[in-house]
Amino acid sequence: MNRIFILALDGTPYTLLKRLIAENRMPNLKQLVGTASFKQMDSVIPPVSSVAWASFMTGSQPGKHGIYGFVERDPVTLNWFVPLSNRLKVKTLQTNLSESGKKVFIMNVPMTYPPSPVNGISICGFLGNEITRGTYPAEIGTLLKARGYIIDANTELAKSDLNVFYEHLIDVLEKRIETMWHFWDQQNWDFFMTHIMETDRLHHFFWEYMEWNHPVWAEKFYRFYELIDRHIGHIIKRIPDKMPLMLLSDHGFTVLKKEVYLNRWLSDEGYLKFLRPYPETLEDMHPDSKAYSLYPGRIYINLKGREKNGSVTTGLAYEQIRQEIRQKLLELVEPESESKVIRDIFLGEDLYAFNDDRKAIIQNDSLHAIHNNFPDLVCIPYDGYDLKGNLWRDNLFEKTIFNGTHTLDDAFILLRNGELPPGRFSIAQSASIIYRCLNVDNLVPGAEI
Numbered sequence: 259m260n261r262i263f264i265l266a267l268d269g270t271p272y273t274l275l276k277r278l279i280a281e282n283r284m285p286n287l288k289q290l291v292g293t294a295s296f297k298q299m300d301s302v303i304p305p306v307s308s309v310a311w312a313s314f315m316t317g318s319q320p321g322k323h324g325i326y327g328f329v330e331r332d333p334v335t336l337n338w339f340v341p342l343s344n345r346l347k348v349k350t351l352q353t354n355l356s357e358s359g360k361k362v363f364i365m366n367v368p369m370t371y372p373p374s375p376v377n378g379i380s381i382c383g384f385l386g387n388e389i390t391r392g393t394y395p396a397e398i399g400t401l402l403k404a405r406g407y408i409i410d411a412n413t414e415l416a417k418s419d420l421n422v423f424y425e426h427l428i429d430v431l432e433k434r435i436e437t438m439w440h441f442w443d444q445q446n447w448d449f450f451m452t453h454i455m456e457t458d459r460l461h462h463f464f465w466e467y468m469e470w471n472h473p474v475w476a477e478k479f480y481r482f483y484e485l486i487d488r489h490i491g492h493i494i495k496r497i498p499d500k501m502p503l504m505l506l507s508d509h510g511f512t513v514l515k516k517e518v519y520l521n522r523w524l525s526d527e528g529y530l531k532f533l534r535p536y537p538e539t540l541e542d543m544h545p546d547s548k549a550y551s552l553y554p555g556r557i558y559i560n561l562k563g564r565e566k567n568g569s570v571t572t573g574l575a576y577e578q579i580r581q582e583i584r585q586k587l588l589e590l591v592e593p594e595s596e597s598k599v600i601r602d603i604f605l606g607e608d609l610y611a612f613n614d615d616r617k618a619i620i621q622n623d624s625l626h627a628i629h630n631n632f633p634d635l636v637c638i639p640y641d642g643y644d645l646k647g648n649l650w651r652d653n654l655f656e657k658t659i660f661n662g663t664h665t666l667d668d669a670f671i672l673l674r675n676g677e678l679p680p681g682r683f684s685i686a687q688s689a690s691i692i693y694r695c696l697n698v699d700n701l702v703p704g705a706e707i
């Protein structure tokens with residue numbers, strides 16, 4: 259059957275689902291796994307929702323689609339901003355499918371704001387904040403507002419009252435699922451996708467309680483997944499048996515050991531200086547600064563000719579400072595646990611440049627940095643360390659209200675009535691699986707706009 263139903267559970271780890279199935283907490287998922295392919299999946303670097311779902315929708319890695327994190331900076335002005343869907347450099351699968359005449363419904367997927375025209379309905383995900391401006395066609399937004407639809411849970415509630423936040427999360431989830439069925443019943447969609455952000459939000463505030471068997475919150479965590487399982491049961495009942503059904507997440511989760519403020523480290527080591535105490539923007543950076551960081555774990559050299567007040571020259575000086583920072587950060591130890599913090603650090607071009615660009619890089623001796631907006635260094639932490647980008651913090655390591663954090667290699671994918679390739683699998687490969695399920699093999703992921 260050349261149609262597909264997709265349910266995305268943001269930040270749900272493969273290993274968690276395996277355990278919940280084994281503990282009989284998700285009987286419907288257990289039944290589904292018995293008739294489907296189900297495996298662990300890699301996220302992308304960095305494993306945050308806007309980057310990973312951009313890879314899902316475009317079938318490409320960040321170096322190609324152009325989204326490297328939640329925030330981006332303009333090196334010329336040093337202004338920072340949140341990259342939205344209009345910065346994607348590669349066509350999305352919903353655009354490709356629309357152009358080949360498929361009927362498309364896509365709801366709540368990150369990086370779909372502002373909404374692009376589709377042959378059907380597109381409802382924005384969490385980077386949009388007003389639903390009446392977040393849908394295509396526009397009138398759907400008015401309808402959703404009247405139904406009490408919520409784009410994303412209000413995480414501020416978690417800071418004042420976890421009980422209130424938990425009930426609110428359930429409310430947001432239930433409204434989304436109701437809305438999903440409302441549109442499902444309207445016509446025979448070829449591509450029908452709903453993304454659930456509430457799992458990620460639950461994990462950020464409750465993961466540690468679950469892992470440590472907190473007397474109240476562990477059970478509530480599991481109750482949330484039992485609710486998800488009931489919805490999976492309804493999906494199994496309501497969609498045709500022969501219809502391809504895909505469930506997937508975009509990254510895994512683990513207990514947050516410590517937040518790590520990389521700009522604090524750069525400042526302690528003398529690489530980053532400010533024009534005033536308690537800096538708030540990159541414009542408060544002193545022109546002598548050598549490097550600064552953006553969330554999560556991206557380091558930019560303050561490069562002459564690229565950044566507004568660049569101080570490091572291209573060529574040898576640039577390469578030396580990158581190596582120096584890389585070596586030192588790989589040795590960084592968190593004093594309380596005496597554990598190393600950074601698992602690996604990549605040069606931006608090793609992760610994000612393509613063959614042609616690489617040739618140019620070698621020939622032009624790092625001048626690439628002037629032409630590309632990808633980071634100069636990308637840090638991959640050991641599981642449990644969250645590499646923050648705040649400009650100023652009193653401490654290098656902190657533990658705040660957040661108690662769960664993302665992991666790179668424990669996302670999952672499940673596919674019924676379709677085939678997953680053998681071996682390790684990345685979220686960037688799912689677009690080609692979807693094209694195959696829909697029998698549109700002529701569409702190739704990764705075509706640039």
Ligand SMILES: [Zn+2]
Pocket residue numbers: 269307458459462664
């Ligand atoms: Zn998250």
